[in-house]
Amino acid sequence: MTIAPENRPLLTVHTHARGKRSPVTCRLKCNDACLHPAPNESANEYFKDVVSSVLSRRAMLGTLAVAAGAVVIGAQGVTDAPSAEAATLPEGRFPGGGHGKGLSFGAIDPQPVDVDALVVPEGYTWDPIIRWGDPILPGGRTFDPNNQSPEQQAKQFGYNCDYLDILPIRPGEKHRGTRGILVSNLEYTNPEIMFPPTDKYWDVAADGSRTKNAYSRAIERAAHGMAVVEVRRRGTGKPWDYQRISVLNRRIHLDTEFVLDGPAAGSDLLKTVADPTGKRVFGTMNNCAGGTTPWGTVLSGEENFNGYFVAAGANPTADARYGIGSSTSYGWEADEPRFAQSEGYENEANRFGWIVELDPYDPQAKPVKHTAMGRFKHEGANVTLSAKGHAVAYMGDDQAFDYVYKFVSKERVAKGESRWARTHNKTLLSEGDLFVAKFTGDSPAAQIDGSGAVPADGAFDGTGEWLPLVKDGRSKVPGMSVEEVLVYTRLAADKVGATKMDRPEDVEISPVTGRIYVACTNNSGRTPGNATEGATEANPRTHKVVGGATVNGNRDGHVVEIIPSGDQTSTRFTWNLLLVAGDPAVEGTYFAGYPKDRVSPISCPDNLAFDAEGNLWISTDGQPSSSGIAKCDGLFKVPVAGRERGHVQQFLSVPAGAETCGPLVDSRDGMVYVNVQHPGENGSFEAPDSFFPDYVAAGVRPEAGDFRGPRPTVVQVYRDRH
Template sequence: MSERPRLLPILGQTGHSGRSAMTCQFRCGNACDHPVPNESDNPYFGDVVKAEVTRRGVVRAGAVGALVLGFAGAAATQAAPALAAPGDAAPDLDALTYSRPSGALTFKPIPPNRLDTFVVPNGYDHSVVIRWGDEVVPGAPDFDLDNQTAAAQSKQFGYNNDFLAVLPLDKHGERALLVVNHEYTNENLMFPGFTTLDALSVEQLKVAIAAHGLSVVELERAGRTGEWVPVRKGSRRYNRRLTALATKFDFTGPAAGSAWLKTAADPRGTTAIGTLNNCAGGVTPWGTTLHGEENFNQYFVGGDGAPAADKPKLARYGISTTVRYTADSRKWDRADERFDLTKHPNEANRFGWIVELDPFDPDSRPRKHTALGRFKHEGANVIVAKSGHVVAYMGDDERFDYLYKFVSDKKFMKGNSWVARKHNLTLLESGTLYVAKLDYTSAAEIDGTGKLPTDGAFNGTGRWIKLVQGNKSYVDGMTAADVLTFTRLAGDAVGATKMDRPEDVEPSLLTGKVYVALTNNTNRGVGTNPKADEANPRNANKHGHILELVEDKGENAAETFTWSVPIVCGDPTDASTYFAGYDKTKVSPISCPDNVAFDGAGNLWISTDGNALGSNDGLFATAIEGPERGHLKQFLTVPFGAETCGPFITTDNRSVFVAVQHPGEITGASVENPASTWPDGDYAKPGVVVTWRLDGKSVGS
């Protein structure tokens, strides 16, 4: 008999938006409780105008209705290439395009809920692909909750999975590589008997360090369905764990070898150990994956003992320069002194980059590309411009921080030859880095309530301000290495536009238009903080919004653009919400957009993080062209306390992958007293889930 879904109470206080206080502590080091790092006086818009119920625990829409608590009613990421054959380690770029199903989203939206299970629409099913502690490297020991070791975790699936990509391994669509970020750990929910971080053993701290990083896992299709499972037989030569504990990463670009990256362990400044807080990411046209290092600041202590000249730079990145430990310090310095900035003041500069991984070459060393700048990267998503240059869009996930764009010096080389592949692997090593400056049409009418101006839209124009090109800086008083290592300070200096936590930034491969998830900013218009403006139209913005950029003449390498806000999130019955003018009585409520993706029909899929409407986070979809533009529909929800990460729609449009991050991460929860028992009925485990249509047709449409 299937287990009945449980309705669970909130255990303790929530943090900002819908996050629990526990999530705020472990995911971002209580960033919203600290002073806004951007204290620059560069103009903002207000100034400018003056100047499980089934066998898998699935609950379908029809079964949820009685349990609702009364809430009001890429081509995706650059398309994943297929390989010639397993073991060839060279993508076949001929399979880069998605199939093109009908654009209509036909699924019946599911209602908001607070169930401790994974909910999908009628006509769909789902399964857990892999969870924390499962084998990744062949021969990894079975997971032992009570006897965890760093050596074992270095071979097992890491904690709190975020970005994921699914890259085909054969022309028949039967095998694929799953690439996953492991963003952060929550030791409260990892170790039985947890009391404090100070009480953890050094070995347990090393387990947590090893649980960060990336996983590469070979998958195979289950029958002829949209379900995928890990390969359990054969060599699994691509399976790989990259950790924050021991994996080496090479630096590329103008800042590599600069004084800012040199340490006692690496006096050349060219090789880093580990990658931290990998949030979102992207897939390149040449078959590699990109991974954004985000809230790296929380892992470092001793900023009070750093050189005085470094302190303003550290503070701009959220590192305390007044005390050795803050209340949210990880205490990793007890396991590895490189996390002590008093002893190693440059170590923090070695994080905050975009990492490129070649999952088809298991012997390759991943690279941190300094040409793309250093900040709290949510991720990076790439498109080939009409000019042939590669363009990467990026957001800095902090209140009042900026949007960025990178344009490569070299052009993308088409074809499957090794010459082309070798060339394309260098595209992110040199180019031009820009930051966005937005102007607007109706600034005087913006009052912070979300009310539309008289022209019927939040819109305007913008330009990309050049920060650095190759080795030449365009910021007074800063070298190219300075600009790229302290990119936030460069953005401050040129007057970039302060945004409401720009997270995922992704271009549609069908239209070239770019979509930005602005998650929230409860500090907007509060106290002395910048007030609402036309691109961030609500004060105390707890639900977030979506921004759409259209590069001039459809050229993604252009230096000017127009912009609009097609979606202002929240309860559709709230007057401050907007869904591209669509009938709001037919729209699903949505709060805190985080990641975006596209299906083969060009529909926009949005995952949420920290739903401030009181229900579980989920995945939503809407058309962005035609009469259905703005008709947002909720496709799934994740279990209680979890965040929806990913998402990824496979190139055949038959499967939707999401990462269920931090299930049961509710204040007061522990291994012994879990707030969620997903997915196995005992204690909470982050994991990756695949959803597919039972009739085998394209998901969504």
């Protein structure tokens, strides 16, 4: 039976989203987090603002910053005016990208939010590598959107791809050749555009309204998780094709067995009736960003896991702190008691919210959830090595007013690619010290007025400290055991007085300088006079004025730069804001002192990546409005040193309704990769808002009734050599 269009709506959505961000995305991806009070109700003090007795040299250079003006987007030349920060960096220290080199292109114009096309610079072209529903395991059939099944989805590429990497075909190789291993997260699902309006997938009530049935919910669970897929190409710089059959191909989903390791493994806080050992769990969910380790494994962050569980757990205080509510939009609690946290499963939610480690080179190896790295809404984790070989991981907790974390391994990395070395290195994240960041600003509080105006010393900056939560195997949090610190990490960080941030998401380490960059996406709750917290120097914006009207909240986000005071294991650092994002034509934006009339508008930084030359690349999840027209999300290049520091340049724009995820930039190969997530999310199966990526021709919509999308897709962008 086909369900009438008038009975189609099933999802209750709210109109709180602003700009490009869709309320459907908010509902399905983060369970309308910004509609609820921030789970962090701790009374951590604001940044201790210190009045500097010495006028910073940057204040004298601050006049180089050009006032907001008309935005000019195009193939810009190199400015002759150095930014303030550029003068503090020695010439020659930052090869290539330190001065804006690397992949060359002419910046594209921002695209109106209804443009259903993937737009790339002149001289480049794009192709899909793999799409939702493409078969990757034996028995997987060609995707048929009208005949989906749980069994087929478990053999196909899943939905809403996020983190992405393409690894060399053998561990230890430095460059991608003609064979590679594509690894992608599969974050969440949207049933409205996945399932046809028939009773095969929907239950219809007497009033004509519909809800997902058990069959479609099982497909959703199979569409979550991760995918490992072999890819091949004819030569470097040429497009990849995925291999439908390969011994390396793999699907990770809600029925995949994981191992829990680390100090909390086996804890009573992790045991359920289905797993009395507390060391074995099925599935991973809401996998957002991630990172590839120096030893060739992939890390994946379990982010908005709270939206899948009902608040009936053993610790109501902890459930509330993690944002677990009385109902879910997924409805899986009707299928499996663990999602209801019913009797015997009171700890089930505690078994999610971890960093997952996957070995893409060993299809038989069970993926691991590392309890030593703490439990929160992980955006992802990225690892670098200290001078003495300790693994140091940086992580963000993607929630308004939550924290930035660091993990330092107890053991040191083993060199080489022997079987012993790989086995040893895969244990590095199983034991170590866990820290949370505290930032202190160096400007008088009166100069941080919430408008985004730069203080008198010419920069938002200061000092910081990594506060220990677990050190040398012992809890450093009064009244909490090691197991409690690791399972209830948010509560532990509250107690030690960590700094509340504006949704810290991806955290990346520069391969050139070792500096750490944190994408703070936004925080609509940081408003003037907010009881939780107002403006601070590291989160300086509570409002902006657009066309004479005040818009409350930090809706555009910012990027924090952290400079370790010595080795990566140091507990001290300095910091500054690289970007205070938004439309440069609006007051309260900052681009490291670079002239604002020469940058691309950028808002809501989400995923970060570096190219080999040290340029930062930023993908966005919500773009600013110019002249009242919201813009599609995109990918942006930003040099972080030298004359071009802060020169934001838009490289690509994704189609209507989509978010740019998982950027991967191979500047030496001349290729860029992104995951295009939730294209056309405001539409429905029978009335699509997007036809990406299977247009009849580029940008041309098909005839009515010819379903060609939308499908979340891994995209490759390369030079057009025709």
